Amino acid sequence: MANVLAVNALVLLLVFLACTPIVDSAEFADQTSDGANEEIPHLGKLPGKILTSLYTWPGGSHDQQIAALGSALADKGHVLHLLGNNLPRDEKLISSFKASDVIYYKSPFTAEDVLKEEAYIKSVAEKSGAGPHLIMRTQKHTSDDCRALFTDIATLARLKNEAYDLMITNVFFPCDVLLAHYLNIPFIGVTTTHEYPTFRKSLYGYPAELSYVPETFFGATDKMTFMQRVQNVFQHLLFSHVLPPILLRDFVQIQKDFDINPDSSLPCMMGKAALWLGYSDLSLDYPRPSMPNFVPVGGMALSAAKALDTELEEFVQGSDNHGVIVYSLGCKIYTFGNPQIVENFAKAFSRLPQRVIWRYDGDQPTNLGNNTKLMKWIPQNDLLGHSKTRLFIGHGGRNGVYEALYHGIPMILTPLMAHDQWDNAARVVSKGMGLQLDSKMITEENVFEAISEVLSNKRYQEEVSHYSAILRDLPPAKEQAIFWIEHVLKFGGEHLRAHVFELNCIQYYLIDVGLFLILLATVFIYILRYICGLCCSVCKRCLKRNDLFKHSKND
Structure with missing residues (x-):
């Protein structure tokens, strides 16, 4: 009997020691300190005075999606202030927030630094794709920018004096979270995808069902083989337990240097969000367990297509019954840097009966066909909503995928850099809405064959039309987001958070x-x-x- 009891005691000790270091720190962090147990204030007032922010680097899907939310809040009568560094930005994007005031702080970077970084990202994306090294590089830039904000005494004093009711934060990296705690105001986290390497399931309390919920950066579906499930477990360990302490360390240092909630861990502070708004929904994502404090708002930035300008409309109408193909690699990487890949696309396009509208900024390809129109900027949503559009070729960013899905356009995706691009492509392929091409193995033939397959096989159009109908039938994402933001303004978000945050590993x-x-x-x-x-x-x-x-x- 004594031996059995001794074995049980040893097992308990070993399990405790093994469990403690690998558990999500926000999920099971020590909650006994005053800082960790602070309650989100119950405000009970509408309209609210709300602060939101711009992403460190100008442009990108992060700003576009939060701009859509900001403009909707302004239309509802809320007072919106916009915070950002003083790097040159698209004035049209800034005005789309409908902010009553824009507050700038001095960036540690220059416009030349931005151009160099974009060139570096493009070269890395083409050679090896995005990975932890690129995420860590972005983390360093973002933390440097964050430190610049917290050393700007005048801006911090102004933000304090504004007495905001709420902050809407982009949680790609946690500078906004630090600022919300510094200002002592509740905050709502917004993700421009379902999950980030620093934004984990544990932050809003639902379990990691690794048997059928694929991890980020994996590109798997919810129907995994044995080896995929093994890889999924390792992906989970990497992105939930190994990388976050590394990615957050500079922000943890900022927390210490500026004495922001010193008794609470940074993941715990992130987990104190009153609400999470995730850019995901059932038409694109897979069913998975969730919690009341996570609201899916996939397609929040969607809008109806507008009429094209005269010149572009004439080009589209000239396609007759063949229709047009829209090709765009997003707002960060306009085209492949490898001239051979560009020529392969140009040759493949020249063999098609369809007309092609190609967002492109560079030297004109030698093999460009008469059916292809190059443009430095395209009204992508308006083109995808046009009745003559037959196919969308993109890099797999959430905005482009959602626009194509909303308008019922089949897709061919070539993921390049952001971790969610592979995940988005996997979802599009698994749901039968399109095909995926390996960006490092693009030839004229496989581009032409992929386009021919999608355009000739009615299955792709039928499937994307089916999921488009599901997306349109769901409650409008923007209205859902506004409802829950106003709900938090009135009642706080503590009643939405599960008790899981107060439980330890055992x-x-x-x-x-x-x-x-x-x-x-x-x-x-x-x-x-x-x-x-x-x-x-x-x-x-x-x-x-x-x-x-x-x-x-x-x-």
């Missing part, structure tokens, strides 16, 4: 309960064994007495 996985049941079973077995042994001993004595009695009687 409690969450019911390890204590399991070991207690093992202990009870062990005691029960010991007692049963003792009783059986006692009964056997009594029986043996009785039998022995009977034998003695018989022998004595015979004598």
Whole structure:
């Protein structure tokens, strides 16, 4: 018995030691400090005074999606202030926020630094694709910019004096979270995809179901083979337990240097969001467990297509019944830097009966066909919503995928850099809405064959039309986002957060309960064994007495 109890005690100790370092810190961080137990204020006032921010580098899908949310809030009468560094930005994008005030702080970078970084990202994306090294490089730039904000005493004082009711934060990296805690205001986290390397499931409390929920950067579907599930577990360990401490370390140092909630860990501070708005929905993503404090708002930036300008409309109408193909690699990488890949696309396009509108900024390809129109900027959403558009070729960014999905346009995707591009492409392929091409193995033939397959096989159009109908049938994402933001303004978000944040590893996985049941079973077995042994001993004595009695009687 003593040996069994000793083994149980050893198992409990080993499980505790093994479990502690690998659990999401926000999920099971020590919540006993005053900073960690601070409650989000219940404001109860509408309209609210709201602060939001621009992403470190100008442009990109991050700003576009939050701009759509900001303009909707302004239309509802809320006062919106926009914070950003003083790098040159698209004035049209800034005005789309409909902010009543824009507050700038001095960036540690220059416009030349931005151009160099974009060139570097393009070269890395083409050679090896995005990976942890590119994420860490972006993290360094973002943390440097964050430190510049917290050393700008005048801007911080102005933000303090504004007395905001709420901050809407981009959680790609946690500078906004630090600022919200510095200003002592509640915040709502917005993701421009479902999940980031620094934004994990644990922050809003739902479990990681690794058997059917693929991890980020994986490009798998919800129907995984055995080896994919093995890889999914390793992906989870990497992005949930190994990378976050590395990616967050510079921000943790900023937290320490500026004495922001010193008694609370940074992941715990991120987990205190009143609400999470995730750019995801059932038409594109896979079904998965969720929590009330996570609201899917996929397609929040979508809008109806507008009429094209006269010149572009004439080009589109000139395609007759063949229609047009729209080709764009997003707002960061306008085209491939490898001239051969560009020529391969140009040759493939020249063989098509369709007309092609190609967002392109560079030297004109030698093999450009008469059916292809090059443009430095295209009204992508308006083109995808045109009745003559037959196909969208893109890099797999969420905005472009959602626009094509919304308008019911099949896709061919060539993921390049951001981690969600491979995930988006996997979803498009698994749902039968298009094909994926490896950006490092593009030839004239495989581009032409992929286009021919998607355009000739009706299955792709049928599937994308089906999921487009699902997307359009769901409650409008922008309205959902506004409703929940106003709900948090009125009541706070504490009632949306599960008790999981107050549980430690032992409690969450019911390890204590399991070991207690093992202990009870062990005691029960010991007692049963003792009783059986006692009964056997009594029986043996009785039998022995009977034998003695018989022998004595015979004598």
